[in-house]
Amino acid sequence: MKKLLIIFITFFVLIATSTYAQDDTTVFIILEEVKELIPDILSLSVGVNVNTSKEVDAVNILGAVDKSLKNLGFEYRGGKYYVTKNCWWEENKQKCSGYKGSIHYLFELKEPSQQNKIFQELANFKEKYGEKMDFIVSTPEWTVSKKNLRNAEDALKIEIIGNAQNFAKKVSEKMGKTCSLTSIDYDIRRPSWWWKEEEVSYMMKTTKSMVEAPEPKKEEKTVSVKASVKMICR
Secondary structure, eight states, X not given: OOOOOOOOOOOEEEEOOOTTOTTOEEEEEEEEEEEEXXXXXXXXXXXXXXXXXXXXXXXXXXXXXXXXXXXXXXXXXXXXXXXEEEEEEETTEEXXXXXXXXXXXXXXXSSTTHHHHHHHHHXXXXXXXXXXXXXXXXXXXXXXXXXXXXXXXXXXXXXXXXXXXXXXXXXXXXXXXXXXXXXXXXXXXXXXXXXXXXXXXXXXXXXXXOOOXXXXXXOOEEEEEEEXXXXXXX
């Protein structure tokens, strides 16, 4: 785990003019802590599309795919689906033929090899249903789990508090006063995740061959916590 510590300190002094606080000095500082995190979750977005002549066939195919993917036991979000008439406009007239449907998942995998099991299941269905079904996979992206991200953010907040207290001691010695922290406002900047959709159905030619998908590289993600700190020196 690589850790970078960057502290930006900017402060200015305001002399209070209140009758009750003529000797008080207000000090503002801005502190920032930055940490590099190793991703531990491989996010994989999968969408399955179907086109059938009967509505019930579309529902059944999506249901079979859903059951098969869930049986793999991987963590995922989504699973929402729809089935509707396959309609389009042609020469200012609406035409319909059969039904279309779709279901979408966002898998959160611990090992890159797990994506191969997902693709193999989809390849099996593609072999079975042919032109009635296809699927789209968004570019896999290594991300940081919510648990690890929160732990890192909490650790950075605590470091900022410690740095603010140390700074208050130095200001106290410099000014010959006692400085106390009165407020800390945090601004957290988390890594941004993005996915680019691409067709991968061409990879799934037959169920007889095993699917071996590329393994994305783990790249460190940056989380930063910036804080505006206010202290009163008396």
